[in-house]
Amino acid sequence: MSAPLYQLRGVEVGYGEASFAASVATTVATTVAASVLNVPELAIARGSILGLAGHNGSGKSTLLKVLGFLLTPHAGELSFDGRLVDAAALRAGHLLRRRAVLLGQDTCLLKRSVAANVAYGLRLRGQPASQNTLAEALALVGLDFAEFGPRSWRELSGGEARRVALAARLVLKPEVLLLDEPTTGLDRASVGHVQQAVLAARQTRGATLVIASHDVDWLKSCADTVLHLEDGRIVERLGDRPGGHSADHLGESPGVYGVERT
């Protein structure tokens, strides 16, 4: 069995002490010193899909930010690809963040056109952003380049902007895709596009996916492992079966995922 891509040991985040992207010396201005995440042990295998379920405020977003190197734990160890992510590694944190790309819960678009938004991450990496590349990324989330590419960020609905933000991550073809409520606020057709696009990232490229969602049925169907978080702690763990769980299987664990909790 190969070494896990992520290894967390005794990771704790308390907002009063956590630094947000320490490499750029920006700190979260909060006063609460309580622990919002406490993960004694977690390994995430390369190419796997990890689902995160739980109430609002249960620590899903915090865990995603830790995995996306946007939040530095104040205790414990985080290893990525066999290397300890310490202060020295975070000095070049952008190199890590280029491998593990996060789509946050409240994404904001740049004040530019849709095409420029989708191309932005490629430009940061010095990679070409051809029209075909951008069109393919937008098509993945069900948007037509000819119609949406030249549009201003101001001319998008909330759902369209969300899909553009996802396309801007998918176009980067990252090793790890961290998604925080990727389908929130989308209509049914758009949800289908997004779910398909996300899963294709693993099927076609073997990307590792970590998805936080209240859509527990979706997590059940696609994730290899689903973690249930409460008050920053992992309280339930399902599976470790590649290929996801069948709904029938999960139905055998009533009371854990049987009811969608929002």
Add this chain to the structure above:
Amino acid sequence: MDYFSEGLTKAVALLLALDPETFSAVWTTATVTALALATSLLMGLPLGFALGHFRFPGRRFVRLFVDWMLSLPTVVIGLIVYALLTSRGPLGEWGLLFSVPGMAFGLTLLGLPIVVSMTATAVESTDTRLTQTLLSLGADRWQLLLATLIEARFAMALAAATAFGRIVSEIGIAMMVGGNIKWQTRTITTAIALETGKGEFATGIALGIVLMLVALVVNLLVGLLRGRSNGHQAGGRA
């Protein structure tokens, strides 16, 4: 009223005849303003970004100092700069007193706090989600700085326009540090003060017209930028 209308007629005639003395003052004003504004922007944009973006010990004190500089009377700034540049002052050997670069130095002290303060406010008002978005897309610290400045571009253009308006219409520093030397350091504002004192209303009014036109253009520009800046802050969140 006759002297006023007479002065106005003469003023228009002076402008139309491209009177060398009048246009010398206009040229000096343009040169000094361009130098002071460029220096204020070159120093003020990065400083304002740092002040608005980073959290560091003493940040509140720095912010307080910058805001205090904003409200400093220009004659006081003129006095300080004069004391620095005079032959007995610490920078006296540079020989900048009564020169265009010396005036630009003084006016930079006027424009710099405006640019720093307004840029810091613009950067502070950009959503923290923008920083997270830029970082998660892989921006390094310089790309983050550049992208944040670009996102705050309308607000910063407003800072530049405001600083320009303040610098171009300033008189205290220009008078004390420049010395109001004809053909050399005489600006529109110092010339107006001098000509009016001499009873030469026509030249004063002619220069006043130029200054009012500049003020009008700057105000139109500021209004336009403010509208765009507000529009951009209003929506577009995903």
